[in-house]
Amino acid sequence: MPVKDVTVEMMSADAMSAQPRVNLLGLTRQQLESFFAGMGEKPFRATQVMKWIFQEGIDDFAAMTNLSKALRERLQEVAEIRLPEVMQDHPSADGTRKWLLKVDAHNHIEMVYIPETDRSTLCVSSQVGCTLACRFCSTARQGFNRNLTTAEIIGQVALAARIIGLPENKGERVITNVVLMGMGEPLLNLEHVAPALELMQDDLAFGISKRRVTVSTAGVVPGIDRLCELSDVSLAVSLHATDDALRDQLMPLNTKYPIKELMAACQRYVAGKPHRRVTFEYVMLAGVNDSLAQARQLARLLRTVPAKVNLIPFNPFPGAPYACSSPAVINAFREVIMQAGIMTVTRKTRGEDIAAACGQLAGQVTDRTRRSERFLLQDLPGGGSGASSGSRAAHTIKEHVTQ
Ligand code: SAH
Numbered sequence: 271m272p273v274k275d276v277t278v279e280m281m282s283a284d285a286m287s288a289q290p291r292v293n294l295l296g297l298t299r300q301q302l303e304s305f306f307a308g309m310g311e312k313p314f315r316a317t318q319v320m321k322w323i324f325q326e327g328i329d330d331f332a333a334m335t336n337l338s339k340a341l342r343e344r345l346q347e348v349a350e351i352r353l354p355e356v357m358q359d360h361p362s363a364d365g366t367r368k369w370l371l372k373v374d375a376h377n378h379i380e381m382v383y384i385p386e387t388d389r390s391t392l393c394v395s396s397q398v399g400c401t402l403a404c405r406f407c408s409t410a411r412q413g414f415n416r417n418l419t420t421a422e423i424i425g426q427v428a429l430a431a432r433i434i435g436l437p438e439n440k441g442e443r444v445i446t447n448v449v450l451m452g453m454g455e456p457l458l459n460l461e462h463v464a465p466a467l468e469l470m471q472d473d474l475a476f477g478i479s480k481r482r483v484t485v486s487t488a489g490v491v492p493g494i495d496r497l498c499e500l501s502d503v504s505l506a507v508s509l510h511a512t513d514d515a516l517r518d519q520l521m522p523l524n525t526k527y528p529i530k531e532l533m534a535a536c537q538r539y540v541a542g543k544p545h546r547r548v549t550f551e552y553v554m555l556a557g558v559n560d561s562l563a564q565a566r567q568l569a570r571l572l573r574t575v576p577a578k579v580n581l582i583p584f585n586p587f588p589g590a591p592y593a594c595s596s597p598a599v600i601n602a603f604r605e606v607i608m609q610a611g612i613m614t615v616t617r618k619t620r621g622e623d624i625a626a627a628c629g630q631l632a633g634q635v636t637d638r639t640r641r642s643e644r645f646l647l648q649d650l651p652g653g654g655s656g657a658s659s660g661s662r663a664a665h666t667i668k669e670h671v672t673q
Pocket of ligand 1: 489508
């Protein structure tokens with residue numbers, strides 16, 4: 271064999287070994303079928319492997335005994351099933367549990383499990399950090415590192431299911447609802463979020479109904495329209511203000527997609543879907559957005575969209591420029607919206623004894639970008655950066671329940 275050919279062969283062998291293995295967790299049923307078709311296998315291999323992963327909690331191909339030995343060995347070479355790793359586990363006396371998860375050597379995210387009598391909700395992250403810089407949000411202070419992959423998003427659900435108990439172990443579903451209300455803006459990562467939503471609903475994976483999967487957005491208007499094309503899950507919108515001047519200030523994204531455009535996108539999302547409502551989240555900031563006039567304005571604004579409202583007591587964090595409205599103010603605000611015939615729930619505070627507002631655990635370990643450091647210097651009283659998201663002061667997790 272001429273030397274030239276040997277070199278080519280060696281190079282291609284090298285190139286092959288350098289190929290990262292495919293994390294099968296991130297493939298939808300159809301993608302997994304194509305993956306097996308590419309290996310010359312029948313589509314039912316996808317069903318078998320999905321059952322092993324999601325129903326049996328097995329991630330070692332060697333243990334997948336209904337696959338041939340040759341196929342198992344081939345899978346070990348080209349594929350993997352890799353879940354995020356638990357770095358910290360914070361169980362609360364009330365059953366709420368919050369985890370800090372590692373997705374790679376430099377990146378950490380948070381996940382929260384909230385059991386209730388009639389449902390159990392898992393709150394998952396969609397990005398490491400966030401680009402949106404909402405002023406009341408702890409995650410915003412960490413800046414943005416990267417989008418999560420589909421495998422990392424669905425991997426959170428798979429991990430929680432394994433920790434809490436797989437369906438067949440308990441005879442009932444341990445995760446009835448999933449909300450994308452952890453770190454990040456899901457509609458700025460739809461490429462990876464949409465297949466994860468599909469897997470959440472797939473009977474071979476988690477079989478959660480579309481109404482019990484909720485995407486929460488700060489108001490990315492084109493993302494709402496795209497989500498409508500791709501999926502039929504429940505939509506939650508973080509509104510937090512009823513006029514553009516205030517919303518621009520609280521959520522800089524509003525300068526790009528103002529309230530009128532956002533409400534129109536919400537109308538389009540539920541158009542032609544009877545009995546579907548958009549959940550509007552409204553964080554209660556003392557003296558900022560909690561007046562009775564603002565409550566009336568909110569009720570007026572929501573006349574145009576089938577809506578329900580979640581009032582969220584503000585979850586303070588070190589250096590936060592806001593305080594939470596008093597319970598009396600929140601009740602009075604709620605009363606006004608209820609009087610207008612809009613279902614309104616005040617989120618209960620859960621997991622008070624365990625840790626921080628969303629974003630704070632990860633803030634202790636995730637590298638901050640330059641952008642967030644600038645943000646901190648501008649915004650913290652006295653300009654210090656030390657009292658940022660790195661603090662371990664006890665704060666609360668809010669109940670992320672929308673359905
Ligand atoms: N980016 C998405 C989802 C992540 S945030 C969104 O904006 O909806 C999930 C919810 O928590 C949002 O409603 C957000 O406004 C709210 N939130 C953020 N920081 C908070 C805080 N400190 N206290 C209470 N709610 C907060």
